[in-house]
Amino acid sequence: GQNIDQPTEMTATEGAIVQINCTYQTSGFNGLFWYQQHAGEAPTFLSYNVLDGLEEKGRFSSFLSRSKGYSYLLLKELQMKDSASYLCAAADSNYQLIWGAGTKLIIKP
């Protein structure tokens, strides 16, 4: 079957660094997405990885290891506005997205 696993909730301190992990099992693989979703709002795109390695985009970085079925999202210099849910999604052989349940990130001052 197809499955995405990510932690339900994480807590971090303003100004710190946090890493949100995601493991996936899909029928075929066409990339790994991270979306951010603030409470009561729509998901918005953060990053896409299809090759192994680290993609850096400002304070956010995303890593992929295809052999391990593993990705992580790294958030640096945390700000209060980063309090949100972070959704991991993998594209299968038909480019359909399989979604994780999301990780709720709580930032404390």
Added chain:
Amino acid sequence: NAGVTQTPKFRVLKTGQSMTLLCAQDMNHEYMYWYRQDPGMGLRLIHYSVGEGTTAKGEVPDGYNVSRLKKQNFLLGLESAAPSQTSVYFCASTPVISGANVLTFGAGSRLTVL
């Protein structure tokens, strides 16, 4: 530039009532999707469309119907609402199906079935 617009944003139904959710996009995207989001679960695909006049079933299609008569609109219908259909519904669109097909989501429609 509105992007993806969903109406209504909130709706309360009684069991057995019917309703239609409307999704409209002004980006000329070919692909449109309806998802539902429930607490503790990932987004689940209900139905999708690969172009005007086409529809296909997703992961959880039972109890829902869809239509895509015009490229910019994708309608989701509930013929006889059930409490299990209480959820937040998101419409999304993308221009192409390829690796980096980033979805643009609407703001969501919160449906409660009593």
